[in-house]
Amino acid sequence: MDHTTNAHADHAAEARKEIWKVTGILTVLTIIELALGFYMMNVPLDEFSKRNFIKGTIVILMLAKAFYIIAYFMHMKHEVKNLIMTTAVPLTLFIWFIIAFLYEGNSYKNLRNTYDGHFRDRKEIKAPVKEEHEAVKEIKAVEPKPAAE
Amino acid sequence: MTTTTTAPADKLWGGGKSPFNVEYGKLMMWYFLMSDAFTFGAFLISYGTIRFSSVGWPDPNKVFKSYPFAAEHANAPLVFVSIMTFILIVSSVTMVMAVQAGHQMRKKAVVTNLILTIIGGIAFLSCQAWEWHHLFTEGAWWGRNPFPNADGSIASTNFTNYFFTITGFHGFHVFSGVIINIVMLIMTLTNQFEKRGHYLMIEKAGLYWHFVDLVWVFVFTCFYLI
Structure with a gap:
């Protein structure tokens, strides 16, 4: 393993950019979730379909956040397909x-x-x-x- | 780095190297995290089952509405827990930076980012400790639930039992994550990784730390938002 090549420095800069992009996405998704949470407080309890629709949206956003954390922070996206499959298929x-x-x-x-x-x-x-x-x-x-x- | 070079698929199974293209420890960390995901999944699904089988459930916005140094009748739902969420996201980001710095063998940056991650972890644990204490003084604990259902009827103790069990189990994971990160910090400071010639150990600790953040995404949604 050599760590001195230029390609490595380029790769590092690219990875850094990716980290900030994902951080931004996670922050935005969390803020949308919170906004929906605040909005739901004022929806009456007996409006089931409206409340369930908001809850469903929050769950989808949650799954999106999970995807970004696993794929980019945990680097799963850059792993070999075999590794992705052995963990994803059982789940x-x-x-x-x-x-x-x-x-x-x-x-x-x-x-x-x-x-x-x-x-x-x-x-x-x-x-x-x-x-x-x-x-x-x-x-x-x-x-x-x-x-x- | 072994993780970034992708060999053609036919060569992966040709023998002489890991077909997963990662070192043994990292592969096993992934399998451990998968099993841990099933543990947390079982907890959360059990929570969901009980919640679906109940006629009423306490409104989280009426339960989690205080924050440290607030007046007794403070009504600020979601505020404190969003701070906790952001603390965990930020500590996850600093952990990625530590792993990145490790790839480039920049010891100083690894140390700084690990310290920031540890501070984030301790901050999160402190927030959780405050929240547990606050709920306890309000009369909530395992087997005790002072909060009525959202429709005003008497609630069972399922809500508090699940809340304390699941956030407690998650908090225990954060705690062990902080310990692991402190061990990583000591190993970095004593030049263990420099001697080995790589910082791959930090990568495994990082995977665990991100998993803790990942679980919080689910716990936060299931208990505080919906």
Whole structure:
């Protein structure tokens, strides 16, 4: 390995440029995510489709960020295809994991909502005080003697 | 560098060299990170499953809304966590610079960038320690959840259990990453890599550090944003 050639210096300058470009992209993506997060605060809870659309966009941006970190910061893009495949192919299992488990969770909720009265009624029980700080105080006051419940 | 020269595919399997064109340690680091990705993936998917099976879930904007030195009723959602995110991104950038400097055998630049990365890691851990402490004083811990669901109904303890387990596991990774980087710094300062003639070890430590940043991208999105 020799480190003294001109080609190396050129390569280093190019790599440096790439780092700053990727840093910029990651920053912009994070800012967009945060902007969406702030925007979502004002979307009412019962507007499911709108909220889910924003959440979906955030997840896509998250995956884009993951791609840039793996491809450029972790240098995966410059590796041999064999190496990329031995790590990427097993990770495709996640596609199935995510779909299967989230579907399962959702189905469990629906089944309990249909057949389990206790579970269904739970969502009707309001928390004692809406203001968190007050709720905390109440919990703290109750905590020493939980048997009183 | 071995990593940047790409030999024709048929020669890769001809024997006498690694068909992956990287040294053994780096290949094994990739496999370790892959297995670690499955561990974190299992945690996050379990979180998602439970969240999908619950009728309500606390609103993160009402839970994570404070920052150090803020007044008790401060309402600044997403602010503190975005600072934490940027700290981790910046420390990732300095780590790339350290790896780059290592390629060029510039010891001084390696040392500077490693120190900056370690500072970033410690800053992130401090932020997390503050946040955990803050939530603890609000009454949240494993098995205790003072936060109501977004619709105002009583929440189960799933939210806090998952939050503390997953951010704790990630924080532990950051902590070990900082230790690894400190070891790298000591090895650089004692000229170990100069004697070897290459800084490939820093590259492996860098892979681990970027992975920690990568996991935070997912944790940040799953817990704070959506």
